[in-house]
Amino acid sequence: MRPLADIEAEIGSIAGTDEAAAERLLALAEEVLEHWITARGEDPTGEQVEGFRLLALQRRGARGVPSFNACRETCREIAYHYNLLRLEPDCKLDEGRRRMMAMLTKHLALFVSGKMQVEGLGEFCCASRPLRSGTHQ
Amino acid sequence: MKAEYKRVAYYPGCALEGTGHAYNKSTKEVGKALGLELDEVKNWNCCGAMEVKNIDPKVQTYLSSRVMSIAANEMGAKVVMAPCNGCYHNLKKAEHDLAHDESSRQAVERISKKAGHATYQAGQVETIHALDWIKDGIGEEELKRRVKNSLKGLKVANYYGCMYTRPRHIFPEKDRGPGSESTSKPHFMDDLLAVAGAENVDFPLKTSCCGGAHVLSDSDTSTKLVLNILRAAEAAGAEVIATECPTCHSGLEMHQVRAEKVLGEKTKVRMLYFTQLLGIALGLSPRKLSVHENVSDGLELLKEKRLA
Numbered sequence A: 001m002r003p004l005a006d007i008e009a010e011i012g013s014i015a016g017t018d019e020a021a022a023e024r025l026l027a028l029a030e031e032v033l034e035h036w037i038t039a040r041g042e043d044p045t046g047e048q049v050e051g052f053r054l055l056a057l058q059r060r061g062a063r064g065v066p067s068f069n070a071c072r073e074t075c076r077e078i079a080y081h082y083n084l085l086r087l088e089p090d091c092k093l094d095e096g097r098r099r100m101m102a103m104l105t106k107h108l109a110l111f112v113s114g115k116m117q118v119e120g121l122g123e124f125c126c127a128s129r130p131l132r133s134g135t136h137q
Numbered sequence B: 001m002k003a004e005y006k007r008v009a010y011y012p013g014c015a016l017e018g019t020g021h022a023y024n025k026s027t028k029e030v031g032k033a034l035g036l037e038l039d040e041v042k043n044w045n046c047c048g049a050m051e052v053k054n055i056d057p058k059v060q061t062y063l064s065s066r067v068m069s070i071a072a073n074e075m076g077a078k079v080v081m082a083p084c085n086g087c088y089h090n091l092k093k094a095e096h097d098l099a100h101d102e103s104s105r106q107a108v109e110r111i112s113k114k115a116g117h118a119t120y121q122a123g124q125v126e127t128i129h130a131l132d133w134i135k136d137g138i139g140e141e142e143l144k145r146r147v148k149n150s151l152k153g154l155k156v157a158n159y160y161g162c163m164y165t166r167p168r169h170i171f172p173e174k175d176r177g178p179g180s181e182s183t184s185k186p187h188f189m190d191d192l193l194a195v196a197g198a199e200n201v202d203f204p205l206k207t208s209c210c211g212g213a214h215v216l217s218d219s220d221t222s223t224k225l226v227l228n229i230l231r232a233a234e235a236a237g238a239e240v241i242a243t244e245c246p247t248c249h250s251g252l253e254m255h256q257v258r259a260e261k262v263l264g265e266k267t268k269v270r271m272l273y274f275t276q277l278l279g280i281a282l283g284l285s286p287r288k289l290s291v292h293e294n295v296s297d298g299l300e301l302l303k304e305k306r307l308a
Helices: A004-013 A019-039 A053-061 A066-087 A094-117 B021-034 B049-055 B057-074 B085-100 B102-115 B130-137 B140-146 B188-195 B219-235 B246-263 B274-281 B298-304
Strands: B007-010 B037-040 B079-081 B126-128 B155-159 B240-243 B270-273
Touching: A004 A019, A004 A094, A019 A053, A019 A066, A019 A094, A053 A066, A066 A094, A094 B219, B021 B037, B021 B130, B021 B140, B021 B270, B021 B274, B049 B057, B049 B085, B057 B079, B057 B085, B057 B102, B079 B130, B085 B102, B085 B126, B085 B246, B126 B130, B130 B188, B130 B274, B140 B188, B155 B188, B155 B219, B188 B274, B219 B240, B219 B246, B240 B246, B240 B274, B246 B270, B270 B274, B270 B298
Parallel strands: B007 B037, B007 B079, B079 B126, B155 B240, B240 B270
Antiparallel strands: none
16 A cells, blocks of 8 residues: 555646546545555445545544544535536536546545544544544543 | 524524624624514523533533523524524534433433423424524525625635534434435535526535544644634635535634645635625625625635625
8 A cells, every 4th residue: 555645646646637537536535545544444435425435535534533524525525526527527617627526535635544543533623522532422 | 594593592602602603694684684573592602512412411411401491491482593503513412312312311401400491302403503593593585685795716625524414313404305414415505606696616514524622632633623614615616605604614724824834735625604704795794794704815815806
């Protein structure tokens, strides 16, 4: 498994507005989530939720860790932008959509790398749980 | 429109007396301009925020319940309005705990007795955010009628942060279909600013993580997350990021400065509280709305846009 920093660098290098760019960004977002799930000693799922493995991976990653839902909407937006790029090829808005999909994927990578360093990221706010005791309220 | 929102118990919380002073000032000014009344909760205390929550979550539930108890039992209020996402979130969480968890009920009863005040009972008040207060207290039609200085031409990205919608289970009034707020794609701030004439850009990072609570302990993660939010807003075409939380607002402002200093990454987008933007649209002066207190210089932009 390559480092998250390498994935982040690849996200920034993707250009073009073709289907391949959307596919690659989606694959990179999945790879980011695989990091988190593997680090927790689980197997990254091959299942899909609403047609996306990405959403199934996010759900798997949040199992027992509600603060991981801090990236739920980011993943849903990645899937949405993927759909836009796939379903409206050659649209004049494609360049902006591809750029936004890349920024969303980068945000996911930053969030997951932050979680890998400080697991409590999102605990206090998104999960409404204490940062240090790790107990359910 | 909800008549009970015309006059509400106001819980500013500690941030609005410090870093979020401009939010406090502009919320009050906008309320005054719209004829919405605020009765500040008497002798209010900290909602428990993160410090108390870390040590003993039950004490945090008690602290938030005390605020609601004063509003309900000493002021006779039916609605408490908290403009800070942290306070709003904690009061909502306390409400949820008291409605669903017997051990929380017992802890709150025990501490309330010891403190010598009436124990708050779930359901005595409704806790709302400043966005609910304006959206349902005055209504979009009436707000539109009162706009004197349209924000037309101002491109805005609306940033809600995380605590306004997460975790979903403490906000049972949201996701109720048309007219209600959405936890996955909140829109109340977008709606209000659109009525004020602003051009809302499509901003997919509107509830994304900014590193919030780790701002001091892990500043680099927060700076990178915020920088990506700022850049995404700019890529979406925004000139301003509208905020509705003092913590989000300071986080975006501080990390914008830090990103430039530490990472050499400069961004131009400005941050303004949604109440400051609404106040401008209602014809109030930037001074009255404390725009000059913001770290991010929104005044220059407002002048450029002939809004000030």
